[in-house]
Each structure stands twice: as structure tokens, then as C-alpha cells.
Amino acid sequence: MRAVREGDLARMGVLFERHHRPLFEFLYRMTGDRGAAEDLVQDVFVRMLRYRATYRDDGRFETWMFRIARNVRADHYRKHGAAVYVPDDDMDWASSEPGPGHLLERAREMARLKRALQALREDRRELIVMVRYQGMSHEQVGAVLGVDAGTVKVRFHRALKELRDAFSRVPEGE
């Protein structure tokens, strides 16, 4: 990113190659919409180009990237309204193909979990996605959110508890 900041804009392609997958996964799990997530990934990288002068060496690149991603997502919701989540491809989580009974049952459970996750408040879901799916430490999440690691631990525990409650409320067989 330092090279990009100094004017070697073509190096942005390398950063895209390296980071677009985790970013897409984050945005997809947050929006539940593949098309929107792809658009937002583009927006994040374009915004990085535009605001490259604000990148500082003292932090991790990922922290900066996820801060921008959160802003881009917030702008997206402002423009298009809060997401009314309709899973666009539950195939990712639950296959409807016939198979052994236990596999089908497992797939249904996964679909229920996905619905429970999407039923959570956005800030709670964001914490779970960052810790569980992005593998970020409490310190890293804290750096993105601008809070200390202890606060992240407390909030994450609360989010997990709410997810458990939400999961138990999703009817079976959904």
C-alpha cells in the first residue's frame, strides 16, 4: 500500500488479488447479497485509491481496509435502505439435492443458522463475522471498531448469546 500511496497505482491490482476474497466474504456475510457484495468490494478498492494519502504505516493494512469496508457498507445502506435480508443463494449453505438423510438434516441446520445470523442486529453480526469467519483477534477487531480488546470480548460474548437465542427461534425444517 505504501507504493500505491507514493503513486505506483498499478500495484493496487496486487492488493486486490491478495485481499478481495476475505473482503468479499465479509461483505457477503454482512449483506447476504452476492451482487451487492461484489459491488461493494469494487467500491472499497476505489475508495482506497482515492484516499490512499490517508494510509499510515503504523497500522495493519487489513485494519485500514476493514474500516473503509464498514464505511462503504454504511453508505450503501444509507443509499438503498437497511438490508431486508433475503438469502439469494442458500445453496451455499444448504444443498437441496437428495442425499443421505443425515446430510440433508445437516444442510437444513446450516440454513437455519444462516437465518439466525441474519436476524441479528448488524453490529452483533459484524462481530461474529470478523472473529469467526475472518479469524481476527479481539485486538484486531478492536482496532477496526476503535474500542479496546476487553470491550470486544464482552460485546462478542453478548453477540454469541443472542445468536444462540435467535437460532433456537428459527423453526426447524426451514
Next chain:
Amino acid sequence: MQCDDLGPEMLEYLAGTLPDDRLAEIRAHLAQCQACRDDVDATAELWNELGAAPAPRAESARMRARFDAALQGYIDGQAESRVVSFAAAHRPAVRWQPWMQLSGAAALLVIGVGLGRFVTVAPPAQANPEIALLREELRDTRQMVTLSLLQQQSASERLKGITTSSQLERPSTEVVSALLDTLRHDPNVNVRLASVDALRRFSGRDAVRKGVVEALPQQESPLVQIAMVDFILEAAGPDAKSVLQRLAEDMMLNQAVRARAERGLKQVGL
């Protein structure tokens, strides 16, 4: 140790990353607390369930191609901004000189101090015509500074001008026209992009919507054009369809811009 203490540390407990002494405390507590044992089991199960959910697959090739087009557009736009454009060469001959800016800033300070005194001394319920007058002057001065900044040679100063415009409560038509002019003629891509963002505030005005629509074909940077397509999508209301349709079919436009217009058409239901 209390039950409530366990929650925030549960993941570290499950991961086995707690220091030995803390681990021993938690184990001792769990040995005598069924509720916490159940809580730990349920959390471990949920954690594993979450991990079993497959990662969504990114369509990397398609996304990369799209980004490469946008990046190239941006790089081209940067190169284009380095040459003196026709618009830059025909900027008004009279530029705001540093002493004029300094005077503007000093005037702002004096008016600000004056306003502050009036606001603290006068009873809030009373309508004071002098305060109204000072406010009016402050507004005019801010507008003057905004217009001055938008005329500067340095792109970062012009960006500041755009930021200042967004802080004006009721910008004059002159400021809005200056923003439209910046969008049409500014040689710097970032400044033009920022002007699109700033103009969103005024998307309710017919002249602004019309101005953006008319300026789009003249833009050379696909990045700015894409931002303008988004603006049209949000602001043009019933007219959006016909404008987007025209853009989607315009073979002179960059492919990424046409694709954005096509996606916009789908969004508005065509």
C-alpha cells in the same frame, strides 16, 4: 469467580489460550456450576456449527476484470489531470489572491467572535436583527471562501472547497453552479469525484439533475462516469430509466460504465 465473569473469557477458555492460573479458576468454578457448564457446551457447539458453514465463493476472475477496468480508468484520469485542460486554460482571469483569502479568514474570525458575544449575552428568545445580520454575513463569507477555494490551482485546495460547500446550510445558487462547473471542467479526477458526492445534497433540484446528466458524456474518466450513473440512479426519479437506457446503449462510453448503467436499469426494474 462469578458466573458473569466467564462469558467474555469463554472463547479463550475453549481455545486453551488463558494463563494457567486463570484456567484453574475457571475449571474450579465449572466443577461446581452446572449452568456455566451448559453455557460452555452450548457455546462450543455453536462455534463449531458456525465453522461448518462453507465460505461464499468469490467470482474472482470477473471481479478482477471489473476492478482492472476501473483501475485503468482511474490511472488514465490521473494522467489526463496532469495536462492542462481546455477548461483549466479558460478559467476566469481573476483568481483569488492569498491576501483575499487571508482577509476572508480574518472577516470570518471577527464575525465569529461577534456572533459568539451576541449569542451569549442576548436572551435566546428575543429575535435580534443584528444577530440575523451577522449570521447572514457569516454565511456570505463562508460562501465566498468556498468559491475562492474552488478556484485554486492546487487540487487539495479545491477538495477543501468542496468539503466547505458541504458545511454550508443553505448554499447559494452560485455555489451549486460552481460545483457543477467543477464536475464538468476540473482537471483532477478526485476533485470531480468529490463534486459528484457534494452534488447529491442538491439532487432535488432540476438544474442539478439536468446538469449531471448533460455532463456525463463529456467526462473522460470512467470512474467519474460511474459515480454519475449512481447519482442519476438515485436522483433522476422517473427520468432515470430513459437516461440509463441511453447510457447503456451508448457504444462510445466505456464498457464498465455501460455495464453499471445496465445494472442500474435492472435495479429500477427494466
